[in-house]
Amino acid sequence: MRFRNLQELIDLCDKESKTISQIMLQDQAEETGQSINEIMAAMTEYYQIMKTAVHKGLTENITSTSGLTGGDAKKVEEYRRNAEPSVGDIACQAMAYALSVSEVNASMGRIVATPTAGSCGIIPGAFVSAQERFGWDDEHMVHGLFCAGAIGYVIANNSFISGAEGGCQAEVGSAIGMAAGAMVELREGTPEQAVHAVGLALKNTLGLICDPVGGLVEIPCIVRNGFGAVNALAAADMALAGVRSAIPSDEVIDVMLEVGSAMPSRHRETAQGGLAQTPTGRKIMKELRERKK
DSSP: OOOSSHHHHHHHHHHHTOOHHHHHHHHHHHHHOOOHHHHHHHHHHHHHHHHHHHHHHHHSOOOOTTSSOOSHHHHHHHHHHHSOOTTOHHHHHHHHHHHHHHHHHHTTOOOOOSSOGGGTTHHHHHHHHHHHHHTOOHHHHHHHHHHHHHHHHHHHHHSOOOHHHHOHIIIIIHHHHHHHHHHHHHTTOOHHHHHHHHHHHHHTTTTOOBOOGGGOSOTTHHHHHHHHHHHHHHHHHHHHHTOOOSSOHHHHHHHHHHHHHHSOGGGBTSSSSGGGGSHHHHHHHHHHHHHHO
16 A cells, blocks of 8 residues: 555545545555456445345344344334434434444354454444435445545554454444544545544544453443444544544554553453453353353
8 A cells, every 4th residue: 555654645635636435446456456346346245244234133133142142233223213312313323233233243143344343333333324314325335435444454554453452442443433534534524534533533442441251242342333333423523523633643543552552461352351350241251151061
């Protein structure tokens, strides 16, 4: 890629009068030797998988293989349809959709890791709810995925996207940043505004630990995906309103690396700390072990 950080990405967009997604598409075509049409077709297929996962969790009885989770997406969607959500309709819908995809993941269903399986619900939750709200076509959404991919590329190469390496800030945090920046572009914001959305989103998740109960990507991972989709929409709206990240987004990514590196191993996907080691967390782990025996 011709960019190593978000500022270089903005500079390319300004120099060539292109969006982030257009830069990413062009660079990926040059890197892979594939045509733009071939690359678009592959990403379109990924987006269809995302949409299928969204609706699968809302229309089928989904239970995780452990039996610990399932059905919360339906509860939130039913609440959205029959009540007046405090966060508003689209945010509540994004939350339900994100929960749905995460529950499909926990039940061994087919999902797209964005950027990881543990954070797979955030981008689909934000994207599909926004698409239904604004009436965008799939091609528009696929361009948004390339924008998200460019942001994820920068984060992955300058910090972490793995909870085992940098805590949940690296998985859920990265996904929120990717979704927020892409949502700005989808709503015709500038590349600079998109990058500010990334910084705003990441600052809100710095230090978030990875503490899966029983070592499973279920508790608290699934609900964090629901909250993450809402946070992404909020960060995008702030950036579109003109709010800027006072700390440049590239520096925020550097801080995520610093914080993740300093994080104790018990808070990095080992299930040896955090919620996993609460009395209830330990009880759940004991029950799971006994069930396996």
